[in-house]
Amino acid sequence: MKILAARYVLPISAPPIEDGAVALDGELIVAVGSRESVIAQFTSAPLEDFGLAAILPGFVNCHSHLEITGMRNQLDDVEHDFRSWLLKLNGLRAELSDEDIIADAVAGAVEGARAGVTCFGDIGRMGHAGVAALKQVGLRGVVFQETEFSPDNSTADDDFLALATKYEKLREEETDLVKIGISPHSPYTVGSRLFELIAQYAILNRVPLSIHAAESADETELLMHGTGLFRDLYERFDLEWHSPHCTPIEYLERLGVLSTKPLLAHCIAVSASDIQKIESYGAKIAHCPKSNAKFGHGYAPFEDFLDAGITVGLGSDSVASNNICDLLEESRFALLAARNREGSHRFITPKEALEAATLGGAKALGLDHLIGTLDVGKQADIAVISLDHPAIQPVGDIHAALVYSASGRDLRFTLVAGNQVFRHD
Numbered sequence: 001m002k003i004l005a006a007r008y009v010l011p012i013s014a015p016p017i018e019d020g021a022v023a024l025d026g027e028l029i030v031a032v033g034s035r036e037s038v039i040a041q042f043t044s045a046p047l048e049d050f051g052l053a054a055i056l057p058g059f060v061n062c063h064s065h066l067e068i069t070g071m072r073n074q075l076d077d078v079e080h081d082f083r084s085w086l087l088k089l090n091g092l093r094a095e096l097s098d099e100d101i102i103a104d105a106v107a108g109a110v111e112g113a114r115a116g117v118t119c120f121g122d123i124g125r126m127g128h129a130g131v132a133a134l135k136q137v138g139l140r141g142v143v144f145q146e147t148e149f150s151p152d153n154s155t156a157d158d159d160f161l162a163l164a165t166k167y168e169k170l171r172e173e174e175t176d177l178v179k180i181g182i183s184p185h186s187p188y189t190v191g192s193r194l195f196e197l198i199a200q201y202a203i204l205n206r207v208p209l210s211i212h213a214a215e216s217a218d219e220t221e222l223l224m225h226g227t228g229l230f231r232d233l234y235e236r237f238d239l240e241w242h243s244p245h246c247t248p249i250e251y252l253e254r255l256g257v258l259s260t261k262p263l264l265a266h267c268i269a270v271s272a273s274d275i276q277k278i279e280s281y282g283a284k285i286a287h288c289p290k291s292n293a294k295f296g297h298g299y300a301p302f303e304d305f306l307d308a309g310i311t312v313g314l315g316s317d318s319v320a321s322n323n324i325c326d327l328l329e330e331s332r333f334a335l336l337a338a339r340n341r342e343g344s345h346r347f348i349t350p351k352e353a354l355e356a357a358t359l360g361g362a363k364a365l366g367l368d369h370l371i372g373t374l375d376v377g378k379q380a381d382i383a384v385i386s387l388d389h390p391a392i393q394p395v396g397d398i399h400a401a402l403v404y405s406a407s408g409r410d411l412r413f414t415l416v417a418g419n420q421v422f423r424h425d
Contacts, residue, residue, distance in 0.1 A: 001025050001045040004413075005035045006384065008398045010056040012359050013373035016398050021047075022055055024380045027417040032374050052388045053412060054398060056354070057372055058118025058381040059327035060361025063210070063265045063286035063315025066122050067101045067129040068093065069108035071320040082216055082295055083229045089320065090149075093125070101126050105133035108325065113137050113422045115326045115408025116383030118415070121263065121286065121315065121365050123183045123210060127170045134178050138421040140381060142365050144183035144210045145170055147190055147198075152239045156193035164201060177417060181208035184257070187248045188219050188230045191241065192255055199256040208366060210286070211257070214248045214274065215266040216297045223248050249274035258283055263364050265315060268292055268300045275301070275308050284311040284364040287356065289334045291317035299341035302334055303348050313361030314353075326408035328385075331357045335403060350403035384413035 002024050009020025011032055021038035023031035023045060031038045039047065071092055078084040096104075105124070112120060120141035122130040127145035134141045145167045150159040163182065171180045184190040184198050202209050214220065221228035226243025234241050244251045249270060252258050258281040265286040267278070278285065285305055292300060305312045314334060316325045331353035338348040362372025371381045385406055387395055392405040414422040 001030075001042060003038055003042060003045050003047045004050065004055055004382070004384070005038075005047060006050040006053040006055045007387065008054040008395075009374065010054060010354070010398065011374040012057055012355060013375055020055065022374055022382065024418055027380055027419075029374060029376055029378050029380050031376060050384050050386075050412060052386070054385045054387060054402060055374070056383055056385070057358040057362075057374055058383045058414060058416065059116045059357050060119045060121075060313055060365065060367075060372065061112060061117045061316050061325060061327055062121035062263065062313035062361040062364045063288055063317055064108070064112075064120050064122045064325065065124060065318035065320070066105040066108035066120065066133050067124040067126055068104065068318045068320050069111070070096070070100065070104035071318070072323055075320050082218060082297075083233060085295070085321075098126065098129075102129045102132050105129040106136050108319065109133040109137040109139055111319075112325045113139060113414050114411060114424075115328070116385065116411045116414055117325065117327055118381040118383065118421075119361065119365065119367065119371060121210060121313075121361070127166065127180070128173070131170065131173050131178055131180075135175065138177075138416055138419055140177045140367070140371065140379075140416055142179045142181050142208060142367075143170070144181040144208070146183040147185050147194070149185075149189050150194055151189055151191045151234065151241045153191045153193040154240065156191055156197060159194050160197040160201075163198070167207070179208070181210060183210045186212040186215070186219070187251050188222050192244070195252070195255045195257055199260050202260040209257070209260050209262040211252070211262050211264055212266060213252060213264040214269045215292075216295070217269060219248055220269045223251055247271060247274055249277055253277055253281070265317075266292060266297070266300065267305070268298045270301070275304055275310070279308045279310050284313070286315040286364060287312050287334060288315040288317045288322075289337045290330060291315075291321040293333070293337065294321055299337050301341065301343070302338040303344060303346055306348075306352060311360060311363040312356050313364035314357045324408075327357045328402065328407050328410075332403050350397070350399040353403050354399055380415055380418040382413075382415040383411060386410045386412045
């Protein structure tokens with residue numbers, strides 16, 4: 001039993017508490033309230049007072065690629081050309097050993113822990129690397145085994161068997177903290193037949209799915225018209241692929257994929273009808289505003305997602321396309337980008353941005369019964385953020401201070417299931 005106290009406690013599920021405290025018993029939260037009331041409830045529990053700081057739920061990075069952390073700053077010369085970026089990425093990945101990839105994933109997990117990230121939704125071709133990284137650093141997460149490049153229906157049955165075999169083997173490594181899912185990479189890299197097989201398998205076996213969807217104008221052009229740079233890529237590799245002549249979201253609906261309630265990453269090029277479909281099927285969105293902007297792909301309609309009732313979490317994407325894993329910075333960029341988007345009809349608030357970085361991500365990964373808020377009975381996944389930097393002072397509204405002024409470098413303490421994974425005194 002122990003008590004953590006600070007100038008502010010942000011349960012997320014309730015208003016901030018000034019001079020608040022959180023009591024922990026092992027991996028569970030057992031009390032949240034004013035410092036005075038929590039100490040009175042557990043008079044013999046040791047108290048750690050962080051002073052001018054904020055205690056809040058750990059951040060949930062619901063879309064990452066830990067295994068390519070080593071490619072940070074290695075692809076920035078081709079970021080203006082998404083196809084060239086993907087091809088160079090795959091070329092660099094082919095040069096790495098399994099040991100290299102695991103080491104890169106661990107480095108990414110450490111970076112996240114140091115920035116208050118307690119849970120990842122991680123996608124990887126070598127799923128084992130993400131699992132190994134989360135276990136080694138002590139983090140929570142869902143690791144999605146990604147498909148290989150497989151747009152041609154002629155290989156779908158063999159591709160599915162290979163994927164299912166990888167998934168089942170990876171499931172043997174599940175723990176209380178680390179769960180396994182599948183990621184059919186995207187509508188332009190996975191054929192319709194393989195998508196259907198994965199959707200059926202996911203529904204029957206309750207497998208969580210995560211998919212890159214509606215990420216770029218090039219993807220939309222391919223799906224709508226069958227033309228553009230991805231079509232050129234198929235022809236280069238002599239692959240057969242037929243355009244469905246619809247939006248990426250409509251395509252996923254036709255194939256039964258939306259019925260799996262997937263976590264859709266990006267969703268930049270979406271129509272009002274697409275948004276309605278995402279909501280009606282109960283699909284979720286991983287919003288990655290910094291990665292989107294770096295590629296020049298555009299602004300996803302963040303406030304439209306929220307106003308439609310869609311669950312939205314934040315994702316850093318890979319540090320090859322973002323360069324840092326910092327959910328406070330991601331929340332700030334998400335807010336500012338949404339306000340500056342052409343056609344934006346209201347201002348996203350700092351409170352909404354923090355909710356997306358915590359509870360939204362937990363819901364997106366199906367873990368909100370365990371994490372995402374500081375509530376009695378939930379897991380003690382906690383971040384403590386120092387507020388004593390001159391750039392943060394003075395604090396008026398605590399939500400605004402954290403989103404506008406703080407960063408992951410202000411982290412003092414990160415706990416997962418009550419266990420310390422990072423501390424900076």
